[in-house]
Amino acid sequence: MEQNLNDKTACLVTAFQSGDVNAFSRLYDMHINLLFNYGCKLTTDKELLKDCIHDVFVKLYTKKAELGIIDNFKSYLLISLKNKLCDELRRRMFMSETAVEELNPVAGDDVEHKYLEKEKSCFENKKIKHLLAQLSPRQREALTLYYIEERKYEDICTIMDMNYQSVRNLMHRGITRLRELVG
Incomplete structure (x- = not known):
């Protein structure tokens, strides 16, 4: 196929x-x-x-x-x-990543609630980005290709221009690092 x-x-x-x-x-x-x-x-x-x-x-x-x-x-x-x-x-x-609307919030309970929700969401996103940033870009890419895209190691080797054992080592180090960060 x-x-x-x-x-x-x-x-x-x-x-x-x-x-x-x-x-x-x-x-x-x-x-x-x-x-x-x-x-x-x-x-x-x-x-x-x-x-x-x-x-x-x-x-x-x-x-x-x-x-x-x-x-x-x-x-x-x-x-x-x-x-x-x-x-x-x-x-x-x-x-700048800050939108103009975030700099001058309008007064009011509904607007304040939305603003706080947005801030909470922003904080959580930054936290996730921080955890992912602890991995090297190559580790993030290899893990994404293998677990999300369900690529075979041979495809990952081609895409990342690396040999088979290097990809395996990269994957192992990435998983180990994520376990340390989460656990």
Whole structure:
């Protein structure tokens, strides 16, 4: 089944690179959910994620003549999305995360309640981010690929450009670190 899907994808990529717009559309449809689910593990900003996914496909379309041969299209897309998200997050890192509405709350019980709920949620999110930040980015990525995306170690090796034993070691260290932080 997996081999048939890879063969079908390879045929579609070849057709797309030859100028078949319908092949591009089918590639998009085949991979959009995978990319979105993978991206949700890397960021909670759904709008940023959607923009980055579309940017990946726009770049793919505009640079199709320069692509050459793509051995594993799915891995190519996942790596492209990860790189695009990292670029965008680095770019946004210097921008303020505080919304104008949070700086001047309107008086009133309902507004105060909403504000306190928002602060509580923000605190919890920061706490979770802090725990995840204790892992290296590579550990977070490897654990996400294995447990959330249900990838095989061979796929993780390809996506992360690492050998098999290094991925296993990375996974072990990440799990051990999470157990220390939680327990």
